[in-house]
Amino acid sequence: MTAAMDTPAHEHRLPPEPGLTEQEVLARAERIAETLVDRQQETEDRGYCALDTQEALKKAGFYRLLVPKRYGGYEFGIDTHMQVVARLARGCASTAWMYTFGASHAHLAATLFSEEAQDELFADGDFICPGVVAPAGVAEPADDGGWIVDGVFRYASGSPYATHFVGQTFVAGREGEPDGQLMFIVPRNQWERLDDWGSQIGLKGSGSSSVKIERAHIPAYFALPGTHMGLTSVVGGTPGLRLHRNSLYGGSVLAPLNFQVGALAVGMATAALDVYGELTRERRIAYPPFHLRAEDPDFQLRYGEAAGRIAAARAAMTDMLRQWQETAELGNADRAVELRMSIISREVVRLAWSTVSEILMPTAGTSAIRAGERLERIWRDMSTLHTHAGVNIYLASIAPRELARLALGVAS
Template identity: 55%
Template sequence: MAVVTEQAGPAPGSSPEPVPTPAELLARARELAPLLVRRQAETEQRTYYAPDVHEAFREAGFYRMLVPRRYGGYETDIGTFLAVVTELTRACPSTGWMYCLGATHAVAVATLFGEAAQARFFADGDFVCPATIVPSGTAHRRPDGRWTVTGTWNYCSGAPYATHFLGHALAEPDDGGPPRPVLFVAPRDQWRRLDDWGGQLGLRGSGSHSITVDADLPAEFVLPDTHLSEVDVTLGTPGRALHGNPQYGGGPISFMVLEVAALSVGMAYGALDVYAELMRSRRTVFPPVVGRTEDPDYQLWYGEATGMIATAEAALRDAVRQWHELCAAGPEAFTREQDLRLATICRQVIRLCWQAVERHLFPTAGSSAVRHGERLERIWRDMSMLHTHAGFAVFLPTRATREYTRAHFAVG
């Protein structure tokens, strides 16, 4: 699913190895896939992927993919990053989810924060930064300009191996009005992870633990009056100017939803892989008893699901292409309308993937294939859990869709 685009002159920097090509990164993900498949139950039991898997990801350079080159990263295009995410998720949804939502926020940080902050955030090259968009806790600006941020944030996917945390807190404005959100990044030594994940329906191995922050942060680590879902990039961003790469100037809403669309495609392909194995190994129940590959009904169900998932993947690839083209066209091109339009495409990608599994693969696989611990049963739970996320169950089909239409027709 790699979409390779020309990058506009990244700032000078060095990586620990020659920057891998998209093909090399995808090959590394595919090489690790069988290991991830075998260890899905273990990952769920632990509630996050194993330390040796984390080390394999680190050696593969996966935590540097979206880090700017001036800080030792690869500055990989997002199409390649999402293709790697899809491959990892195809093997193990929990692992793909945890990796994606830890590594992906390098883009947000490199886009929105200034040079002084980025130099400190990316100092080690590898960057794992879970994030939440729901404001929690409090932020207080002290007379010396530093910030005190305290509170607990739930659903911080990627927390076990995180180097930082990106969150929103509420701050009392100087004019005495209602509390306003601030966006902040807290280094690992400023927070602790709670042991509160693993009892959910699905994505039990996604490392989506809560984080408790008690932080003393310098001014450059906090962006007042900022919410990630409402950032206006049409006037330019610090990252676009700093790195000379339009990728660090794109719409934040669409990028967040592109991630989940890639995760959905990976999960659906994983279900299709299981179904294909069952097609080859199982026979029909009712006469004439033949192998499933020879049965017209199974041929129909497999073909229908394949078409739906492939269509979803094609839509995702084109949404990535459009995202890059909007970035390259200049800051003024990536309006709120365009950001939301791409988000609505991603919603349809997620919907198609779910329908392929829910309508065709899961109900016809057979009850023995969906017993507890079976791979298809796990994927079903994981996809169901995805649909409980407020951003995709509530925000996308309601507020985002209405807001796009209002923006398109210039309705207040």
């Protein structure tokens, strides 16, 4: 949990459960995850989680974890949110993916947008706002100082039950100048969700449909010209820190966006180990002396090494969350710090993926990876995670190179 400064109580709207604790939130995540395991196929078939699952996530308070107390949220922190994501991913990666990329942008909105914008964005308490980092479409100035945005934004995970959408678009530059950037938020009644998700190899139930916006009017307070969600500096303070007086809204925005893939990977790898453990206790080896796998030294070694790698990945995730909190409280999350923390998430993914792809999948047995089997689905989901541009383009090459240039004093 991040540090909060003294804020007058009358400025806070009470959340649905004023006495809710972080420990109870994590316990709820584990209980909900258990209900998701047997529903993974129907989630894939539908393309997103069921309405009753969505209602369970809302009732549990998960869509208010990062919403400011001022608006009826809990302000439990980045660490609590990521632990919830990892637990949900242990039950169903698609549901966890859909949840986190719909819920996490409450932190971005509460950090970067003005009080006027937040008063409207968080008016209903629950805030479900998928986001797309890659710029698309175009924004034109409106007569009233706002913007007219038009475009199709792909892979808006969390869009089926969303209340808003946050995206990046281009603003035409003057002749001979490059196009500018605009970050904007638009309410649900101003965009259309396209039915174009579900044919990918994995994460079929993550609700990652495209969002189509046709000449939507964006008020000036819902737009941040010259801003990109992955490049915005928080050094010197943020609108959210000044408004909420909590360092949760004064820390890096970039790093938490990247933390999510690490949390998801840890949850998926843990689920794979769950399956492997069941197989090891139940099945015999195919060669003499035909004893249970659990009694075989080789299977013991594989299980132990996999458990160790997952533990290392979880430890790295825990420490990157600690670093985020520390730098938020100190107010020193400059670009190099943001990049370093983000790259840790990439290493978490590597550890989790190597566990599944190098140890568990090759030795689980052919019957364990038939279509529809839990381990087969985890492998597909983790493979699809690797196609995410944030994982295997940004975190794998762009971020490390930028960090090196900053450390070595080399001009871009």
